[in-house]
Amino acid sequence: MARPLVLMPGPMNRSVPDGLADGFEVIRLWEADDPAAVLEERGKDVVAIANGGTAIDGAYLDRLPNVQIVASFGVGYDKIDAVAAAERGVVVTNTPGVLDDEVADTAMGLLLMTARELSSAERYLRDGRWTERPYPLTPATLSGRTMGILGLGRIGEAIAHRAAAFGISVAYHNRHRKDVAYDYYPTLVELAAASDILMIVIPGGAETKHLVDAEVLAALGRDGILINVARGTVVDESALVDALKSKTILSAGLDVFEHEPEIHPGLLEVDNAVLLPHVGSGTIPTRDAMGRLVVENLVSWFDHGVPITPVQESADLVRKDL
Ligand code: 8YV
Numbered sequence: 001m002a003r004p005l006v007l008m009p010g011p012m013n014r015s016v017p018d019g020l021a022d023g024f025e026v027i028r029l030w031e032a033d034d035p036a037a038v039l040e041e042r043g044k045d046v047v048a049i050a051n052g053g054t055a056i057d058g059a060y061l062d063r064l065p066n067v068q069i070v071a072s073f074g075v076g077y078d079k080i081d082a083v084a085a086a087e088r089g090v091v092v093t094n095t096p097g098v099l100d101d102e103v104a105d106t107a108m109g110l111l112l113m114t115a116r117e118l119s120s121a122e123r124y125l126r127d128g129r130w131t132e133r134p135y136p137l138t139p140a141t142l143s144g145r146t147m148g149i150l151g152l153g154r155i156g157e158a159i160a161h162r163a164a165a166f167g168i169s170v171a172y173h174n175r176h177r178k179d180v181a182y183d184y185y186p187t188l189v190e191l192a193a194a195s196d197i198l199m200i201v202i203p204g205g206a207e208t209k210h211l212v213d214a215e216v217l218a219a220l221g222r223d224g225i226l227i228n229v230a231r232g233t234v235v236d237e238s239a240l241v242d243a244l245k246s247k248t249i250l251s252a253g254l255d256v257f258e259h260e261p262e263i264h265p266g267l268l269e270v271d272n273a274v275l276l277p278h279v280g281s282g283t284i285p286t287r288d289a290m291g292r293l294v295v296e297n298l299v300s301w302f303d304h305g306v307p308i309t310p311v312q313e314s315a316d317l318v319r320k321d322l
Contacts, residue, residue: 004302007046007064009054012073015291016050023299026050039063048298051080058084069307071297073290074281075099075155076231078204082313091314093297093307096154098289099281104158106255106280107199107229108166114225114253114274115140115197140196140225140250143167148195150188150211151202151230152178159199171195188212192219197227204231212236217243224249229280232258241266244273255280 003025008017010030020026027046032038043063049056049070058081061067069091072080082092113119121135147163149156152172160170160182171183173191178184185191188211192198198220202208212226212235220226226249228235237258243249244267251272257263260278267273281287297308305318 004047004298005042005045006048006050006298007067008050008052009056010052012050012052012294013287013291015288016073016294019292019295020050020298023302024048048301050294050298053079055079056085057081058088061085061088061090069093069298069301071294071301071307073294076203077311078231078233082311086313086317089317091301091307091317092311093294093309093314094311095290095293096309098293099286100154100158102283102286103155103201103229103280104162106276106282107155107159107201107227108162110229110253110255110274110276111142111197111199111225111227114227114251115142119274120271140223142197145169145196146171146194147197147199148172148185148191149182149199149201150191150234151200152180152182153201155229156199156201159201168197188216189219192216192224193221195220196223197225200226200228200230200234202230202234204233208234210234210236210239212240214239214243217249220249222247222250226252227254228252229255232256232260237264237267241270244270247272 003023006020006024006026008026008028017026027038027042029035029038044065046064047066047068049067051070051072056070067090070080070085071093073095075094075096077092077094080092085092117138124130124135144167146169149160149170149172152174163170171185171191171194173185173188185194217239240252241264244252253274255276256278267275293309300306300308
């Protein structure tokens with residue numbers, strides 16, 4: 001029997017091609033001299049997409065009339081139009097769960113770096129300035145403060161557990177209140193006003209675009225620290241640059257950016273921002289686990305007709321040709 005043909009639009013963690021090698025045929029599209037010609041010739045035979053970071057919308061899927069599943073690497077799938085996929089009967093899967101602890105660790109590390117100016121302090125030592133005088137005392141301390149979590153999902157809860165160990169109280173804003181012990185705020189502005197630290201863990205996409213705007217930053221206030229480990233699009237970056245320059249907030253720690261890997265020039269100018277190159281889940285074991293889950297979703301779909309971790313928009317889809 002012919003092996004299912006998988007389209008891989010761009011390079012992925014090695015665990016994906018390794019895991020697909022035996023049971024699947026894979027088109028490595030980014031290596032093709034003429035990708036459009038490859039799609040023209042073989043597009044109708046493609047039954048699955050293994051996707052790293054390529055944007056996939058309805059028009060993309062229409063070039064692959066027999067595609068059944070898009071197995072996406074990462075928990076966030078804002079680059080994939082999952083509604084357009086569902087309308088075409090195409091299942092989308094992501095990789096939730098396996099990266100929660102890693103991203104939560106990064107979030108706490110970034111918070112410490114930002115509040116205690118750790119990267120700036122290290123640069124101070126390396127520049128030989130410690131011999132002149134000690135590094136200045138930092139204004140922010142963490143213990144006893146309140147962290148407002150925007151998006152209390154699995155990663156948000158992992159961050160909340162860590163925050164508790166730091167003596168930080170937790171509050172949150174979601175669209176709906178959850179059955180948890182943390183204080184719930186029905187609006188983001190109210191959450192920001194009640195928080196010393198605003199921790200963004202909400203998914204990206206049109207619905208959350210620029211949710212953190214000038215009004216939210218003003219509510220966070222001049223002792224406030226903004227941390228974003230979710231998607232850059234959630235923050236209005238121009239408003240954030242203004243807030244950092246005018247000291248409307250104290251500082252920001254960002255692992256994600258609206259046009260990454262391009263960085264808003266204003267963010268590079270200010271010294272009260274710590275900027276990381278989207279390393280939230282970036283360890284070899286965690287990225288391997290994410291890749292294995294991509295493969296397991298494809299295997300489960302073609303062997304048993306069910307995905308393991310479908311996204312919400314695909315929850316009702318089942319394989320029709322079994
Ligand atoms: C990865 C992420 O950096 O899972 C996500 O949504 O943002 C990160 O874990 C990304 O998926 C890598 O391509």
